[in-house]
Amino acid sequence: MAAISGITSHLSFTVLRKLLSLPSMLTTHFVRSTSSQPDLQAIRDELEKFQGGSVDLEMDDQSGIAIMMLNNPKRLNSLTGKMMVDMANHITALEKWSLGKGLVLVGASGNFCSGGDLTFVRKALHYGEEMAAFQHDTLTRLLNLPLVSVALLQGHTLGGGAELSTACDFRVMSSSARLGFVQIKMGLTTGWGATTRLVHLFGRQKALGLLTSAKVFSAEEAEKEGLVDHVLSYALQPEEELSVCKNWLASNYCGYDADLTQAVKSSVVHCDLSGDLIESLRNERRVFGQFWGGSAQRVALEAKIKHK
Numbered sequence: 001m002a003a004i005s006g007i008t009s010h011l012s013f014t015v016l017r018k019l020l021s022l023p024s025m026l027t028t029h030f031v032r033s034t035s036s037q038p039d040l041q042a043i044r045d046e047l048e049k050f051q052g053g054s055v056d057l058e059m060d061d062q063s064g065i066a067i068m069m070l071n072n073p074k075r076l077n078s079l080t081g082k083m084m085v086d087m088a089n090h091i092t093a094l095e096k097w098s099l100g101k102g103l104v105l106v107g108a109s110g111n112f113c114s115g116g117d118l119t120f121v122r123k124a125l126h127y128g129e130e131m132a133a134f135q136h137d138t139l140t141r142l143l144n145l146p147l148v149s150v151a152l153l154q155g156h157t158l159g160g161g162a163e164l165s166t167a168c169d170f171r172v173m174s175s176s177a178r179l180g181f182v183q184i185k186m187g188l189t190t191g192w193g194a195t196t197r198l199v200h201l202f203g204r205q206k207a208l209g210l211l212t213s214a215k216v217f218s219a220e221e222a223e224k225e226g227l228v229d230h231v232l233s234y235a236l237q238p239e240e241e242l243s244v245c246k247n248w249l250a251s252n253y254c255g256y257d258a259d260l261t262q263a264v265k266s267s268v269v270h271c272d273l274s275g276d277l278i279e280s281l282r283n284e285r286r287v288f289g290q291f292w293g294g295s296a297q298r299v300a301l302e303a304k305i306k307h308k
Protein backbone atom coordinates (compact mmCIF):
# COMPACT_ATOMS: atom_id res chain seq x y z
CA MET A 1 0.00 0.00 0.00
CA ALA A 2 2.87 2.33 0.93
CA ALA A 3 4.40 1.79 -2.55
CA ILE A 4 1.09 2.71 -4.27
CA SER A 5 0.53 5.77 -2.10
CA GLY A 6 4.14 6.76 -2.76
CA ILE A 7 3.55 6.53 -6.52
CA THR A 8 0.23 8.40 -6.21
CA SER A 9 1.71 11.24 -4.23
CA HIS A 10 4.64 11.36 -6.68
CA LEU A 11 2.19 11.53 -9.61
CA SER A 12 0.09 14.25 -7.97
CA PHE A 13 3.33 16.06 -7.08
CA THR A 14 4.44 15.99 -10.72
CA VAL A 15 1.03 16.86 -12.14
CA LEU A 16 0.52 19.64 -9.64
CA ARG A 17 3.97 21.16 -10.25
CA LYS A 18 3.31 21.19 -14.00
CA LEU A 19 -0.16 22.68 -13.48
CA LEU A 20 0.89 25.38 -11.07
CA SER A 21 4.57 25.64 -12.23
CA LEU A 22 5.49 25.87 -8.55
CA PRO A 23 9.09 25.16 -7.51
CA SER A 24 9.26 21.62 -6.07
CA MET A 25 9.49 22.52 -2.35
CA LEU A 26 6.33 24.61 -2.62
CA THR A 27 4.51 21.84 -4.51
CA THR A 28 5.28 19.35 -1.75
CA HIS A 29 3.74 21.71 0.81
CA PHE A 30 0.73 22.33 -1.46
CA VAL A 31 0.16 18.57 -1.96
CA ARG A 32 0.47 17.96 1.80
CA SER A 33 -1.97 20.72 2.77
CA THR A 34 -4.76 20.08 0.23
CA SER A 35 -5.47 16.48 -0.78
CA SER A 36 -8.22 17.32 -3.36
CA GLN A 37 -7.78 19.21 -6.64
CA PRO A 38 -10.00 22.37 -6.82
CA ASP A 39 -13.13 21.90 -8.94
CA LEU A 40 -12.36 24.66 -11.43
CA GLN A 41 -15.64 24.21 -13.31
CA ALA A 42 -17.69 24.75 -10.14
CA ILE A 43 -15.56 27.78 -9.23
CA ARG A 44 -15.99 29.14 -12.76
CA ASP A 45 -19.79 28.85 -12.44
CA GLU A 46 -19.70 30.67 -9.09
CA LEU A 47 -17.34 33.45 -10.24
CA GLU A 48 -19.52 34.06 -13.31
CA LYS A 49 -22.27 35.27 -10.96
CA PHE A 50 -20.15 38.29 -9.95
CA GLN A 51 -20.96 40.42 -13.00
CA GLY A 52 -19.40 43.69 -14.18
CA GLY A 53 -16.97 44.62 -16.90
CA SER A 54 -15.50 42.25 -19.48
CA VAL A 55 -12.20 41.04 -20.86
CA ASP A 56 -12.12 41.36 -24.64
CA LEU A 57 -9.83 39.58 -27.08
CA GLU A 58 -8.78 40.56 -30.59
CA MET A 59 -6.65 38.01 -32.49
CA ASP A 60 -4.96 39.37 -35.64
CA ASP A 61 -4.02 36.43 -37.88
CA GLN A 62 -2.08 38.78 -40.16
CA SER A 63 0.41 39.98 -37.53
CA GLY A 64 0.02 36.97 -35.22
CA ILE A 65 -0.41 39.39 -32.32
CA ALA A 66 -3.49 39.41 -30.07
CA ILE A 67 -4.72 42.19 -27.81
CA MET A 68 -6.44 41.14 -24.56
CA MET A 69 -8.16 44.15 -22.98
CA LEU A 70 -9.38 44.43 -19.37
CA ASN A 71 -12.57 46.40 -19.79
CA ASN A 72 -13.99 47.87 -16.60
CA PRO A 73 -12.77 51.45 -17.01
CA LYS A 74 -15.11 53.11 -14.50
CA ARG A 75 -13.46 50.95 -11.87
CA LEU A 76 -9.93 51.29 -13.26
CA ASN A 77 -10.24 47.85 -14.88
CA SER A 78 -10.35 46.05 -11.55
CA LEU A 79 -11.39 42.44 -12.01
CA THR A 80 -14.84 41.03 -11.23
CA GLY A 81 -15.57 37.31 -11.15
CA LYS A 82 -17.05 37.48 -14.63
CA MET A 83 -13.86 39.11 -15.96
CA MET A 84 -11.79 36.30 -14.45
CA VAL A 85 -13.90 33.79 -16.37
CA ASP A 86 -13.64 35.85 -19.58
CA MET A 87 -9.85 35.86 -19.24
CA ALA A 88 -9.71 32.09 -18.68
CA ASN A 89 -11.83 31.50 -21.79
CA HIS A 90 -9.63 33.75 -23.94
CA ILE A 91 -6.48 32.00 -22.76
CA THR A 92 -7.99 28.68 -23.82
CA ALA A 93 -8.55 30.16 -27.30
CA LEU A 94 -4.99 31.52 -27.43
CA GLU A 95 -3.58 28.10 -26.45
CA LYS A 96 -5.07 26.78 -29.71
CA TRP A 97 -4.15 29.74 -32.00
CA SER A 98 -1.90 28.19 -34.66
CA LEU A 99 -1.00 31.58 -36.21
CA GLY A 100 -0.21 33.23 -32.86
CA LYS A 101 3.15 34.82 -32.04
CA GLY A 102 2.45 37.47 -29.42
CA LEU A 103 -0.04 38.89 -26.93
CA VAL A 104 -0.46 42.38 -25.46
CA LEU A 105 -2.39 42.50 -22.15
CA VAL A 106 -3.77 46.02 -21.71
CA GLY A 107 -6.45 47.88 -19.73
CA ALA A 108 -9.14 50.07 -21.28
CA SER A 109 -8.98 53.88 -21.28
CA GLY A 110 -5.31 54.19 -20.46
CA ASN A 111 -5.30 52.30 -17.16
CA PHE A 112 -4.00 48.76 -16.64
CA CYS A 113 -5.70 47.22 -13.57
CA SER A 114 -6.43 48.31 -10.03
CA GLY A 115 -6.59 44.73 -8.72
CA GLY A 116 -9.65 42.82 -7.64
CA ASP A 117 -12.89 44.80 -8.00
CA LEU A 118 -13.52 45.83 -4.39
CA THR A 119 -17.29 45.38 -4.77
CA PHE A 120 -16.62 41.80 -5.93
CA VAL A 121 -14.01 41.36 -3.19
CA ARG A 122 -16.50 42.41 -0.48
CA LYS A 123 -19.12 39.96 -1.82
CA ALA A 124 -16.61 37.11 -2.20
CA LEU A 125 -14.94 37.19 1.21
CA HIS A 126 -16.11 33.59 1.74
CA TYR A 127 -14.58 32.48 -1.54
CA GLY A 128 -10.90 33.46 -1.37
CA GLU A 129 -9.09 30.13 -1.81
CA GLU A 130 -11.44 29.07 -4.60
CA MET A 131 -10.92 32.36 -6.46
CA ALA A 132 -7.16 31.99 -5.89
CA ALA A 133 -7.19 28.44 -7.29
CA PHE A 134 -9.03 29.66 -10.40
CA GLN A 135 -6.65 32.60 -10.90
CA HIS A 136 -3.59 30.42 -10.30
CA ASP A 137 -4.74 28.10 -13.09
CA THR A 138 -5.58 30.99 -15.43
CA LEU A 139 -2.38 32.99 -14.85
CA THR A 140 -0.16 29.89 -15.03
CA ARG A 141 -1.73 29.13 -18.42
CA LEU A 142 -1.25 32.79 -19.44
CA LEU A 143 2.43 32.68 -18.51
CA ASN A 144 2.89 29.36 -20.32
CA LEU A 145 1.08 30.33 -23.54
CA PRO A 146 3.10 29.42 -26.67
CA LEU A 147 3.20 33.16 -27.43
CA VAL A 148 5.47 36.04 -26.37
CA SER A 149 3.36 38.13 -23.99
CA VAL A 150 3.74 41.70 -22.77
CA ALA A 151 1.71 43.63 -20.20
CA LEU A 152 1.26 47.34 -21.04
CA LEU A 153 1.25 49.10 -17.65
CA GLN A 154 -0.58 52.41 -17.88
CA GLY A 155 -2.19 54.44 -15.08
CA HIS A 156 -2.49 52.25 -12.01
CA THR A 157 -1.19 48.66 -11.73
CA LEU A 158 -1.98 47.72 -8.13
CA GLY A 159 -2.54 44.58 -6.05
CA GLY A 160 -3.98 41.88 -8.29
CA GLY A 161 -3.21 44.14 -11.25
CA ALA A 162 0.48 44.01 -10.37
CA GLU A 163 0.07 40.23 -10.04
CA LEU A 164 -1.37 40.01 -13.57
CA SER A 165 1.71 41.81 -14.90
CA THR A 166 3.99 39.06 -13.51
CA ALA A 167 2.12 36.46 -15.59
CA CYS A 168 3.45 37.97 -18.83
CA ASP A 169 6.90 37.44 -20.35
CA PHE A 170 7.63 41.19 -20.53
CA ARG A 171 6.36 44.42 -18.98
CA VAL A 172 6.25 47.80 -20.82
CA MET A 173 5.34 50.83 -18.70
CA SER A 174 3.95 54.23 -19.53
CA SER A 175 6.16 57.01 -18.15
CA SER A 176 3.37 58.33 -15.91
CA ALA A 177 2.16 54.91 -14.66
CA ARG A 178 2.53 53.47 -11.16
CA LEU A 179 3.08 49.85 -10.05
CA GLY A 180 2.66 48.41 -6.58
CA PHE A 181 2.13 45.07 -4.82
CA VAL A 182 -0.12 46.65 -2.17
CA GLN A 183 -1.69 43.45 -0.81
CA ILE A 184 -0.10 43.70 2.66
CA LYS A 185 -1.71 47.17 3.05
CA MET A 186 -5.06 45.50 2.26
CA GLY A 187 -4.53 42.91 5.01
CA LEU A 188 -3.70 40.30 2.40
CA THR A 189 -0.91 38.29 0.88
CA THR A 190 -0.97 37.72 -2.90
CA GLY A 191 -4.07 35.90 -4.13
CA TRP A 192 -3.21 35.43 -7.80
CA GLY A 193 0.20 33.71 -7.65
CA ALA A 194 2.59 36.68 -7.74
CA THR A 195 4.65 35.63 -4.72
CA THR A 196 5.70 32.45 -6.53
CA ARG A 197 6.30 34.25 -9.80
CA LEU A 198 8.20 37.18 -8.20
CA VAL A 199 10.61 34.79 -6.43
CA HIS A 200 11.06 32.97 -9.74
CA LEU A 201 11.56 36.24 -11.65
CA PHE A 202 13.66 38.33 -9.27
CA GLY A 203 14.86 36.05 -6.45
CA ARG A 204 13.79 35.83 -2.83
CA GLN A 205 15.17 39.10 -1.50
CA LYS A 206 13.66 41.38 -4.17
CA ALA A 207 10.33 39.52 -4.00
CA LEU A 208 10.25 39.87 -0.22
CA GLY A 209 11.02 43.57 -0.47
CA LEU A 210 8.30 44.25 -3.05
CA LEU A 211 5.68 42.40 -1.01
CA THR A 212 6.50 43.62 2.51
CA SER A 213 7.08 47.25 1.52
CA ALA A 214 3.90 47.63 -0.59
CA LYS A 215 5.91 50.33 -2.34
CA VAL A 216 4.19 51.96 -5.32
CA PHE A 217 6.84 52.53 -7.98
CA SER A 218 6.98 55.25 -10.63
CA ALA A 219 8.02 54.11 -14.10
CA GLU A 220 11.50 55.46 -13.56
CA GLU A 221 11.85 53.59 -10.26
CA ALA A 222 10.34 50.40 -11.69
CA GLU A 223 12.78 50.42 -14.62
CA LYS A 224 15.73 51.08 -12.27
CA GLU A 225 14.61 48.10 -10.15
CA GLY A 226 14.35 45.91 -13.25
CA LEU A 227 10.60 45.37 -12.68
CA VAL A 228 9.78 46.49 -16.22
CA ASP A 229 11.58 45.92 -19.53
CA HIS A 230 10.84 49.19 -21.31
CA VAL A 231 9.41 52.62 -20.41
CA LEU A 232 7.53 54.54 -23.11
CA SER A 233 8.38 58.15 -23.82
CA TYR A 234 6.39 60.98 -22.17
CA ALA A 235 5.05 62.35 -25.43
CA LEU A 236 2.50 59.57 -26.12
CA GLN A 237 -1.29 59.47 -25.66
CA PRO A 238 -2.71 56.27 -24.09
CA GLU A 239 -4.07 54.94 -27.38
CA GLU A 240 -0.74 55.67 -29.11
CA GLU A 241 1.02 53.74 -26.36
CA LEU A 242 -0.90 50.54 -27.26
CA SER A 243 0.19 50.83 -30.87
CA VAL A 244 3.81 51.54 -29.86
CA CYS A 245 3.75 48.58 -27.45
CA LYS A 246 2.38 46.25 -30.14
CA ASN A 247 5.13 47.40 -32.51
CA TRP A 248 7.76 46.98 -29.76
CA LEU A 249 6.61 43.37 -29.32
CA ALA A 250 6.38 42.68 -33.07
CA SER A 251 9.76 44.16 -33.96
CA ASN A 252 11.68 42.67 -31.02
CA TYR A 253 10.18 39.25 -30.42
CA CYS A 254 7.62 38.31 -33.10
CA GLY A 255 9.57 38.82 -36.32
CA TYR A 256 9.74 35.19 -37.39
CA ASP A 257 7.40 32.26 -38.31
CA ALA A 258 4.63 31.53 -35.79
CA ASP A 259 5.57 27.85 -35.54
CA LEU A 260 9.21 28.69 -34.73
CA THR A 261 8.23 31.38 -32.22
CA GLN A 262 5.79 29.00 -30.56
CA ALA A 263 8.37 26.19 -30.48
CA VAL A 264 10.96 28.43 -28.80
CA LYS A 265 8.47 29.66 -26.16
CA SER A 266 7.22 26.11 -25.50
CA SER A 267 10.80 24.86 -25.04
CA VAL A 268 11.53 27.68 -22.60
CA VAL A 269 8.36 26.80 -20.65
CA HIS A 270 9.20 23.08 -20.73
CA CYS A 271 12.66 23.75 -19.29
CA ASP A 272 11.19 26.06 -16.64
CA LEU A 273 8.53 23.54 -15.59
CA SER A 274 10.63 20.38 -15.75
CA GLY A 275 13.44 21.65 -13.51
CA ASP A 276 15.36 18.70 -14.96
CA LEU A 277 18.18 19.62 -17.38
CA ILE A 278 18.40 16.16 -18.95
CA GLU A 279 14.66 16.10 -19.62
CA SER A 280 14.79 19.66 -20.95
CA LEU A 281 17.68 18.83 -23.31
CA ARG A 282 15.76 15.75 -24.46
CA ASN A 283 12.75 17.98 -25.30
CA GLU A 284 15.02 20.58 -26.95
CA ARG A 285 16.54 17.87 -29.17
CA ARG A 286 13.05 16.64 -30.13
CA VAL A 287 11.95 20.18 -31.08
CA PHE A 288 15.22 20.84 -32.95
CA GLY A 289 14.62 17.68 -34.98
CA GLN A 290 11.26 19.05 -36.11
CA PHE A 291 12.91 22.05 -37.81
CA TRP A 292 16.31 20.68 -38.95
CA GLY A 293 16.11 20.07 -42.69
CA GLY A 294 12.73 21.78 -42.81
CA SER A 295 11.49 24.37 -45.29
CA ALA A 296 12.34 27.40 -43.11
CA GLN A 297 15.96 26.24 -42.79
CA ARG A 298 16.25 25.52 -46.54
CA VAL A 299 14.88 28.99 -47.43
CA ALA A 300 17.30 30.61 -45.00
CA LEU A 301 20.25 28.66 -46.43
CA GLU A 302 19.30 29.67 -49.97
CA ALA A 303 19.14 33.33 -48.91
CA LYS A 304 22.81 33.31 -47.79
CA ILE A 305 21.85 35.66 -44.90
CA LYS A 306 24.58 37.92 -43.42
CA HIS A 307 23.81 38.71 -39.74
CA LYS A 308 25.28 42.18 -39.49
Ligand SMILES: C[C@@H](C(=O)O)C(=O)SCCNC(=O)CCNC(=O)[C@H](O)C(C)(C)COP(=O)(O)OP(=O)(O)OC[C@H]1O[C@@H](n2cnc3c(N)ncnc32)[C@H](O)[C@@H]1OP(=O)(O)O
Pocket residue numbers: 074075076078114115116117118119121156158159160161163182183186188189190191192
Ligand atom coordinates in the same frame (compact mmCIF):
# COMPACT_ATOMS: atom_id res chain seq x y z
C1 LIG B 1 -7.46 40.53 -5.17
C2 LIG B 1 -6.54 41.36 -4.33
C3 LIG B 1 -5.12 40.88 -4.55
O1 LIG B 1 -4.23 41.72 -4.45
O2 LIG B 1 -4.89 39.70 -4.79
C4 LIG B 1 -6.64 42.80 -4.73
O3 LIG B 1 -6.24 43.20 -5.82
S1 LIG B 1 -7.34 43.84 -3.61
C5 LIG B 1 -7.58 45.43 -4.47
C6 LIG B 1 -6.27 46.17 -4.54
N1 LIG B 1 -6.51 47.52 -5.19
C7 LIG B 1 -6.83 48.61 -4.42
O4 LIG B 1 -6.92 48.56 -3.20
C8 LIG B 1 -7.01 49.89 -5.22
C9 LIG B 1 -7.90 50.86 -4.46
N2 LIG B 1 -8.03 52.11 -5.24
C10 LIG B 1 -7.07 53.09 -5.16
O5 LIG B 1 -6.04 52.98 -4.49
C11 LIG B 1 -7.36 54.33 -5.97
O6 LIG B 1 -8.62 54.18 -6.59
C12 LIG B 1 -6.31 54.52 -7.09
C13 LIG B 1 -6.18 53.24 -7.93
C14 LIG B 1 -4.96 54.92 -6.47
C15 LIG B 1 -6.81 55.66 -8.01
O7 LIG B 1 -7.10 56.79 -7.20
P1 LIG B 1 -7.74 58.07 -7.89
O8 LIG B 1 -8.01 59.03 -6.80
O9 LIG B 1 -6.91 58.48 -9.06
O10 LIG B 1 -9.11 57.57 -8.52
P2 LIG B 1 -10.39 57.02 -7.73
O11 LIG B 1 -9.99 56.46 -6.42
O12 LIG B 1 -11.45 58.07 -7.74
O13 LIG B 1 -10.84 55.79 -8.66
C16 LIG B 1 -11.60 56.02 -9.83
C17 LIG B 1 -12.78 55.08 -9.73
O14 LIG B 1 -12.28 53.73 -9.78
C18 LIG B 1 -12.77 53.02 -8.67
N3 LIG B 1 -11.80 51.99 -8.30
C19 LIG B 1 -10.46 52.10 -8.23
N4 LIG B 1 -9.91 50.94 -7.84
C20 LIG B 1 -10.93 50.06 -7.68
C21 LIG B 1 -11.01 48.68 -7.29
N5 LIG B 1 -9.91 47.94 -7.03
N6 LIG B 1 -12.23 48.12 -7.22
C22 LIG B 1 -13.35 48.82 -7.52
N7 LIG B 1 -13.35 50.13 -7.90
C23 LIG B 1 -12.14 50.73 -7.98
C24 LIG B 1 -12.95 54.05 -7.59
O15 LIG B 1 -13.86 53.58 -6.64
C25 LIG B 1 -13.51 55.21 -8.41
O16 LIG B 1 -14.87 54.95 -8.69
P3 LIG B 1 -16.01 55.87 -7.97
O17 LIG B 1 -15.70 57.28 -8.39
O18 LIG B 1 -17.31 55.34 -8.51
O19 LIG B 1 -15.81 55.63 -6.50
